[in-house]
Amino acid sequence: MNKKNIYFASDFHFGAPDKDTSRERETRVIRWLDSIKEDAERIFLLGDLFDFWHEYKTVVPKGNIRFLGKLAELTDAGIPIEVFTGNHDLWMYGYFEEELGIPVHHEPQQRVYHDKSFLIGHGDGLGPGDKTFKHVRKIFHNKFFQFIFRIVHPDIGIWIANEWSKRSRGSHTEQEEFLGEEKEYLIAYCKTVLKTERIDYFVFGHRHLPIEFEFADYASTYFNLGEWFSQNNYGVYDGQKMELREFTG
Secondary structure: OOOOEEEEEOOOOEOOOOHHHHHHHHHHHHHHHHHHOOOEEEEEEOOOOEOOOEOOOOOOOOOOHHHHHHHHHHHHOOOOEEEEOOOOOOEOOOHHHHHHOOOEEOOOEEEEEOOEEEEEOOOOOOOOOOHHHHHHHHHHHOHHHHHHHHOOOHHHHHHHHHHHHHOOOHHHHOOOOOOOOOOOHHHHHHHHHHOOOOOOEEEEOOOOOEEEEEEHHHOEEEEEEOOOOOOOEEEEEOOOOEEEEEOOO
16 A cells, blocks of 8 residues: 555543543554554654653653554554654653654654645644743743652652643543634744745644634645544645544544
């Protein structure tokens, strides 16, 4: 089979809201990965794969071994996979690269495939507004605070992080709504980029809402990949067009 499709997915949030629900979601994501492996040219996973992830020097959070094993199987089969950090799993320091051969990106990346330009990222911290979140995000990305957290015993550190993560889980179960062109911060971000760069497709996660928004003046489209709590959304580019789909297998 000609491997021509590029796949995008994000916001699995493994670990939330409880172990059993997360395991069912993990199984569903693995079924999706199995369904695309025959025609996948490349796979992008755009962050918040885990509801919390922190790599200590010799320790990573236990769990999700089936998912990690599936990623290893796919990369061993020659399918390139790239991962972006999200606001829930930003503390990735080399485990994916060393153990799975998967590059991890902490900032949006610009790519060109089949003469189409892409800007790809998780989406957190982009665009105007939400100053409180951006301030907290800056703290989490600070090297000093990362060092302080790393010297805390993993049992304590992971417990603290999971308690913190629970504060932002409301959107995991509540259906998000489109706020309109003027209030969607990622649309505002895309418009800013388009003033100086030619981008055919913006692909982000974070928003927990499947969105396809066209910028007619620029012949450009913004896609948000939604989430896997209820809708199992993902994106696929077949070399000619990009579209959103829902996994029902």
